[in-house]
Amino acid sequence: MLEFSNETLAKFKTTLAQYPEKEAALLPTLWLAQYEFGYLSIEAMEYVAKLLDIPPSRVYSVASFYTMYKKEPTGKYLVQICRTLSCQLRGAEQVTDIICSKLKVNLGQTTPDNNFTIMEVECLGSCGTAPMMQINDDYYENLTKSKVNQIIDSLA
Amino acid sequence: METNLLTKYFGVENSRTLDFYLSHGGYDNAKKALKMTPEEVIDEVKKSGLRGRGGAGFPTGVKWGFLPKDNPKPRYLCVNADESEPGTFKDRYIMEDDPHLLLEGIVISCYAIKSNKAFIYIRGEYHYGYTILEKAIEEAYQKGYIGKNIFDSGFDIDIVLHRGAGAYICGEETALIESLEGKKGQPRIKPPFPAIEGVFRCPTIVNNVATIASVPWIIEHGFAEYAKFGTEKSTGTFLFSISGHVNKPGIYEVPMGMPLLQFIEEKAGGVIDGKKIKAVVPGGSSTPILTPKDCETVNLDYESIAAHGSMLGSGAIIVLAEGTCIVRSLLNLMHFYAHESCGQCSPCREGVDWMYKTVHKIEEGTATEKDLQTVLDLANNMEGKTICVFSAAAAMPARSYITKFKDEFIAHFDHKGCPYEKYNYLAD
Numbered sequence: 001m002l003e004f005s006n007e008t009l010a011k012f013k014t015t016l017a018q019y020p021e022k023e024a025a026l027l028p029t030l031w032l033a034q035y036e037f038g039y040l041s042i043e044a045m046e047y048v049a050k051l052l053d054i055p056p057s058r059v060y061s062v063a064s065f066y067t068m069y070k071k072e073p074t075g076k077y078l079v080q081i082c083r084t085l086s087c088q089l090r091g092a093e094q095v096t097d098i099i100c101s102k103l104k105v106n107l108g109q110t111t112p113d114n115n116f117t118i119m120e121v122e123c124l125g126s127c128g129t130a131p132m133m134q135i136n137d138d139y140y141e142n143l144t145k146s147k148v149n150q151i152i153d154s155l156a
Numbered sequence: 157m158e159t160n161l162l163t164k165y166f167g168v169e170n171s172r173t174l175d176f177y178l179s180h181g182g183y184d185n186a187k188k189a190l191k192m193t194p195e196e197v198i199d200e201v202k203k204s205g206l207r208g209r210g211g212a213g214f215p216t217g218v219k220w221g222f223l224p225k226d227n228p229k230p231r232y233l234c235v236n237a238d239e240s241e242p243g244t245f246k247d248r249y250i251m252e253d254d255p256h257l258l259l260e261g262i263v264i265s266c267y268a269i270k271s272n273k274a275f276i277y278i279r280g281e282y283h284y285g286y287t288i289l290e291k292a293i294e295e296a297y298q299k300g301y302i303g304k305n306i307f308d309s310g311f312d313i314d315i316v317l318h319r320g321a322g323a324y325i326c327g328e329e330t331a332l333i334e335s336l337e338g339k340k341g342q343p344r345i346k347p348p349f350p351a352i353e354g355v356f357r358c359p360t361i362v363n364n365v366a367t368i369a370s371v372p373w374i375i376e377h378g379f380a381e382y383a384k385f386g387t388e389k390s391t392g393t394f395l396f397s398i399s400g401h402v403n404k405p406g407i408y409e410v411p412m413g414m415p416l417l418q419f420i421e422e423k424a425g426g427v428i429d430g431k432k433i434k435a436v437v438p439g440g441s442s443t444p445i446l447t448p449k450d451c452e453t454v455n456l457d458y459e460s461i462a463a464h465g466s467m468l469g470s471g472a473i474i475v476l477a478e479g480t481c482i483v484r485s486l487l488n489l490m491h492f493y494a495h496e497s498c499g500q501c502s503p504c505r506e507g508v509d510w511m512y513k514t515v516h517k518i519e520e521g522t523a524t525e526k527d528l529q530t531v532l533d534l535a536n537n538m539e540g541k542t543i544c545v546f547s548a549a550a551a552m553p554a555r556s557y558i559t560k561f562k563d564e565f566i567a568h569f570d571h572k573g574c575p576y577e578k579y580n581y582l583a584d
Contacts (some may be wrong), residue, residue: 001350018314018316019316020356020575021337021338021356023338023339024336024337024338025318025358026334026338026339027318027319027321027338028318028319030321031280031319031321052338061340061466062203062338062339062340064322064375065323065340065341065498066280066286066321066341067321067322067323068280068281068321068322068323069322071323076218081363082493083488083491084242084441084483084488085242085243085398085400085437085441085474085488085489085492086242086243086400086405086474088485088488089400089401089474089480089485089579089581090399090400090401090579090582091579091580091581091582091583092199093578093579094382094579094580094582095582102428103424122241122242122324122491122495122496123242123243123324123441123492124239124281125239125240125244125245125248125279125281126245126247126281126472127242127243127397127400127405127472128245128246128398128399128405128406128407129405130238130399130405131582134281137283137284138246138283138284139284143582144584145582145583145584146584153235
């Protein structure tokens with residue numbers, strides 16, 4: 001059965017104490033679960049439901065509403081290319097083309113070695129440094145053709 | 157006259173540390189405010205003319221005044237750091253470059269509205285900003301600038317950082333409240349407004365990051381000094397985000413009322429490759445688009461942009477140079493809105509998806525003029541018929557792109573597809 005490590009459990013308790021109502025800790029707890037387990041499996045969501053004393057259906061409904069909660073495993077590096085207007089105007093489509101052809105995958109797919117998952121996402125609030133992408137938690141901004149190639153090579 | 161009221165220390169080394177902040181008079185304004193009465197602080201903000209920087213531009217002091225006087229429940233401040241209107245990135249810079257400015261603003265604002273707890277709702281993608289704020293909050297607690305009985309004033313203040321998880325709609329204040337309560341971010345029917353019944357069914361004020369970060373300056377210099385900047389009804393400075401086809405995209409803080417073209421030339425370095433402007437989105441992706449003719453006379457204040465049929469919104473300017481396909485740009489935004497509708501109200505949920513599919517047909521060249529009318533009908537029939545303003549946010553660009561650039565759409569019918577080349581601005 002899935003369980004938080006002692007360290008994560010301590011973080012969970014601190015988080016819980018910050019809210020006047022238990023259920024308010026759902027989003028932060030789902031984050032803890034995602035970092036600990038890699039993604040939010042049904043089992044992980046059931047565990048979160050038990051921790052917060054709410055029905056599992058409630059947890060699933062919330063987890064599926066927010067795009068950043070992963071309901072399926074992804075590659076080691078989740079590459080999310082911003083596709084919205086400011087980035088598109090500065091060449092986001094080319095960034096996607098370069099990465100997909102370099103890694104021989106289509107959008108939404110994971111490389112056979114499970115290293116990269118490539119996605120397009122909506123505005124990441126980095127329009128002044130467009131085009132840009134997010135790889136796991138980090139932003140890569142002011143992308144150029146050579147920069148895109150270097151970044152992918154360094155993680156390959 | 158110096159106009160960098162909020163951005164003075166942006167990009168300066170160590171600007172995010174408490175030591176740096178203190179060496180420049182940090183938290184002195186909080187100490188000063190705590191010696192005033194809460195009513196005096198509200199009065200100062202009210203008289204400054206400060207308006208909400210998140211998009212709606214509602215007077216901040218007036219909003220604070222909506223809190224009920226006789227409700228015994230606790231009050232909460234929710235700082236809206238969900239910043240998700242395409243084109244907007246000002247709050248991110250405040251949080252990353254001067255986090256203590258925001259924290260000091262929160263201390264003063266909470267004191268003014270008699271709240272002992274603030275939540276900062278930060279969008280999930282801003283992980284870096286989250287870590288910066290987390291550290292800043294920790295430092296401030298350690299030194300007693302937040303926590304119990306700060307500055308021996310008897311005032312307690314707790315600040316909780318709450319991370320979202322990817323949903324544009326959570327920038328809408330009641331969706332933010334729902335999300336903070338651990339639910340799907342679906343807006344609530346108003347009234348009751350959050351000031352009466354907000355998070356955890358308690359009186360709540362939701363303010364944007366840049367709004368709260370403006371408060372310390374107003375306390376330090378007084379409302380009259382603040383109101384010297386800008387125009388009569390749009391006082392102060394604004395952190396405009398500019399992106400798209402300009403040489404120096406970024407954040408520039410200027411007094412409101414600056415002519416748009418002057419801003420583009422002097423601050424953003426003009427349009428790339430010496431091109432002409434084809435269109436400008438003045439206040440974030442939801443605001444109606446401006447033609448080059450509109451741009452000639454429009455100034456960056458609420459009234460002037462409204463007089464030109466658009467909105468200042470979140471101050472996110474997106475410049476489209478000649479050679480840009482207007483249909484393709486609208487298609488991009490319709491994809492965004494179709495993806496981000498929360499799904500609660502049918503006119504919006506079905507309407508945005510239908511608009512996206514129809515604009516897609518136009519861009520591909522398989523549509524007829526009847527389809528153009530379909531998009532307009534959809535826009536007109538969803539705006540104002542849903543719980544929140546998301547439907548309007550999607551309808552406004554659709555309607556304005558079509559009415560102001562109708563020739564472009566017709567060209568797609570005639571050409572049986574897009575007559576423009578794909579964007580190829582990615583540098584080597």
